[in-house]
Amino acid sequence: MNSTETRKGRYHFKKTWEAPKEIREFIAAKFEGEVLNLCCGNWPCGNVNVDLVAKGSNVNGNAIIEADILNPAFNLNKRFDTVFSDPPWNWPYHFRAALNRTACRHLKEGGIFLLNAPWLPKSYMFNIAEIWVMYSNSGLPRNATLLSMALKKEVKP
Numbered sequence: 001m002n003s004t005e006t007r008k009g010r011y012h013f014k015k016t017w018e019a020p021k022e023i024r025e026f027i028a029a030k031f032e033g034e035v036l037n038l039c040c041g042n043w044p045c046g047n048v049n050v051d052l053v054a055k056g057s058n059v060n061g062n063a064i065i066e067a068d069i070l071n072p073a074f075n076l077n078k079r080f081d082t083v084f085s086d087p088p089w090n091w092p093y094h095f096r097a098a099l100n101r102t103a104c105r106h107l108k109e110g111g112i113f114l115l116n117a118p119w120l121p122k123s124y125m126f127n128i129a130e131i132w133v134m135y136s137n138s139g140l141p142r143n144a145t146l147l148s149m150a151l152k153k154e155v156k157p
């Protein structure tokens with residue numbers, strides 16, 4: 001166990017800024033069509049990926065764009081089948097609302113917004129279709145997150 005890992009009783013803490021491999025596989029299986037990944041971090045799994053700082057190795061050869069996705073002027077002028085985001089989990093409400101608007105602006109009607117965060121993409125712009133909570137084999141929640149899938153309604157962002 002290295003300095004980024006700690007064990008306390010039955011709990012195992014691992015310092016992380018990345019989704020574990022199994023969670024990535026679970027999420028990626030839900031992608032449909034062309035994917036935009038907002039806040040891609042070290043996992044540029046979309047056809048187009050955006051982060052404040054490009055730090056992932058784009059093994060799939062897809063673009064990593066450096067931009068602030070909360071900026072209302074951020075617009076790729078393209079609509080995707082799926083928008084995925086694993087944003088910083090400490091984002092306050094107004095950042096979450098801005099993320100919803102950016103996702104909506106880049107989704108086709110009926111497109112999928114997949115959000116890996118401990119809140120739901122509740123908004124007039126989306127119908128929430130699925131919510132997943134992740135459990136470890138012990139039956140305890142694996143972490144504080146939810147994976148939610150919302151479908152874009154016919155609205156203007």
Ligand SMILES: C[S@@+](CC[C@H](N)C(=O)[O-])C[C@H]1O[C@@H](n2cnc3c(N)ncnc32)[C@H](O)[C@@H]1O
Nearest residue numbers: 018019039040041042043051052068069086088
């Ligand atoms: C939880 S990490 C993403 C982790 C990624 N899913 C992975 O597995 O590596 C959140 C990312 O959001 C990025 N970020 C934070 N604020 C942002 C903003 N306003 N616009 C774009 N990216 C942002 C950070 O740079 C960070 O890489």
